[in-house]
Amino acid sequence: MGGGSSEFQGRVALVTAAAGRGLGQTVARRLAAGGARVVVSDIHPRRTAEVAEQIASEHPRTEVIGLPLDAGDRAAIDDVVAETTRRLGPIRILINNAAINVVGSIFDYDPADWDWCVRVNLSGPWYLCRATMPAMRDAGGGAIVNISSYAPDVGGFGREGAYAVTKGGLNVLTRSCAHEGGPHGIRCNAVSMGVVTGTKFIDDNPEIAERLLPQTPLGEHATADSVAEAVAYLASERARHVTGEILNVAGGTYMRN
Numbered sequence: 001m002g003g004g005s006s007e008f009q010g011r012v013a014l015v016t017a018a019a020g021r022g023l024g025q026t027v028a029r030r031l032a033a034g035g036a037r038v039v040v041s042d043i044h045p046r047r048t049a050e051v052a053e054q055i056a057s058e059h060p061r062t063e064v065i066g067l068p069l070d071a072g073d074r075a076a077i078d079d080v081v082a083e084t085t086r087r088l089g090p091i092r093i094l095i096n097n098a099a100i101n102v103v104g105s106i107f108d109y110d111p112a113d114w115d116w117c118v119r120v121n122l123s124g125p126w127y128l129c130r131a132t133m134p135a136m137r138d139a140g141g142g143a144i145v146n147i148s149s150y151a152p153d154v155g156g157f158g159r160e161g162a163y164a165v166t167k168g169g170l171n172v173l174t175r176s177c178a179h180e181g182g183p184h185g186i187r188c189n190a191v192s193m194g195v196v197t198g199t200k201f202i203d204d205n206p207e208i209a210e211r212l213l214p215q216t217p218l219g220e221h222a223t224a225d226s227v228a229e230a231v232a233y234l235a236s237e238r239a240r241h242v243t244g245e246i247l248n249v250a251g252g253t254y255m256r257n
Helices: 023-033 047-056 076-085 111-139 151-158 161-184 200-204 206-215 226-235
Strands: 012-015 039-043 064-068 091-095 143-151 185-194 246-249
Touching: 012 023, 012 076, 023 039, 023 047, 023 091, 023 226, 039 047, 039 076, 047 064, 064 076, 076 091, 076 111, 091 111, 091 226, 111 143, 111 161, 111 185, 143 151, 143 161, 143 226, 151 161, 161 185, 185 226, 200 206, 226 246
Parallel strands: 012 039, 012 091, 039 064, 091 143, 143 185, 185 246
Antiparallel strands: none
């Protein structure tokens, strides 16, 4: 594990979709291990509370709380940002991890599923950036890491069009926030993923992992731990001169597609 136990210096970190299997929870644990005061947010209230309690027990030297959040609900975002600020202080680290992927062909894709993907995957991160960047500016800076994908580079493999479009938009949002936030000490980067083993999506769609493995130069797919380490690097002062970047953590698969 890179960095020290106090690399985040008590900074408040909000992680969306942090109570499910896989990446979000792993990122929350990694930030808590680095000394961040972590807000575990997720759409499932019971699971949010349970995961926050687990991480708090594992890292008693920092503070971890759970706040339910639908990352596509602007009123809920306002409430969570306000409650976080009241209880812990201004958010200095934002991890936009929440996303959905409804697979299907454009010939018969349900418009409601398109709207859902856009709301959670793109509009939600935009509003979270809008809601947290003023406090980051006033506090002297901050770090945003958006969890993206190389799906936009390959057209969503033909059946993940909505997901690919929203992740392409997220990459543009990343660079836009980097431009606007830079003069105020706010960095914004993205981690671009391919297959990440141990996540619900891949557990539910193992054929995707099997199909892409032969195209992966490193011969193995990324794990949640390896992606979380990249997120922690971009959120930390180790990356203080890194902003507006899209970092691929996909074993090189994106080069073969």
